[in-house]
Amino acid sequence: MMEEKSSAVAVSERIDKSAMAEWEARCEHWIARLPAADAAHDLAHVQRVVVNARRFAEAEGADLAVVLPAAWLHDCVAVCKGSKLRSMASRLSADKAVQLLRDWGYPEKYLAAIRHAIEAHSWSAGITPQTLEAQVVQDADRIDSMGAIGVARAILVGGALGRALYHPDDPLCEQRRPDDKEYTLDHFFSKLLTLKDGFHTAAARTEAQKRHDFMQQYLATLKAEVM
Ligand SMILES: [Fe+2]
Numbered sequence: 001m002m003e004e005k006s007s008a009v010a011v012s013e014r015i016d017k018s019a020m021a022e023w024e025a026r027c028e029h030w031i032a033r034l035p036a037a038d039a040a041h042d043l044a045h046v047q048r049v050v051v052n053a054r055r056f057a058e059a060e061g062a063d064l065a066v067v068l069p070a071a072w073l074h075d076c077v078a079v080c081k082g083s084k085l086r087s088m089a090s091r092l093s094a095d096k097a098v099q100l101l102r103d104w105g106y107p108e109k110y111l112a113a114i115r116h117a118i119e120a121h122s123w124s125a126g127i128t129p130q131t132l133e134a135q136v137v138q139d140a141d142r143i144d145s146m147g148a149i150g151v152a153r154a155i156l157v158g159g160a161l162g163r164a165l166y167h168p169d170d171p172l173c174e175q176r177r178p179d180d181k182e183y184t185l186d187h188f189f190s191k192l193l194t195l196k197d198g199f200h201t202a203a204a205r206t207e208a209q210k211r212h213d214f215m216q217q218y219l220a221t222l223k224a225e226v227m
């Protein structure tokens, strides 16, 4: 059993709904001007992460004043796949997000928790989420790699990098080790089908199981069609 994480900010200090909507609009406006880092990391990805972060936060009782700015700004510094700075991307985004929010006059008391939620969102950063809010943001980002949208994003990225869709003799890696630098479908076996057990919140775990089942069904159908 995972131990209960404490909510980062007390209920009495929460920002009201209409003020929060204005802060969100400000974050979205800023993010919308950025060029997409790659085919799977565009404004629509950020919008989906926000939708799921809000859903998981409401289900779990996490503080939206931390979760929503963190979700909007979680990828605010784009680092290309393959860049040496890739593993630092979430730290760079956390620094930039705090700087932006401070410049805009966002209440200072939330900034440390927002910084932690952004820093900890990506696995490559190797930082364990210490708060419920950071768990929600990580879950919301990760769930976007699964299900129908996960399939579509994997194929978009593989296509943009010029990879073949699948190994012609063994599309589902049944007799070989996955090589996702060569074959897009191999990314399911090296990563996407392993994600389901790494979620923190109950709300995300339920959704992850559905998306996992869909991906398995998709792969089985694809194999039946091409073999
Ligand atoms: Fe990210």
Ligand SMILES: [Fe+2]
Binding pocket: 045, 049, 074, 075, 141
């Ligand atoms: Fe992301």
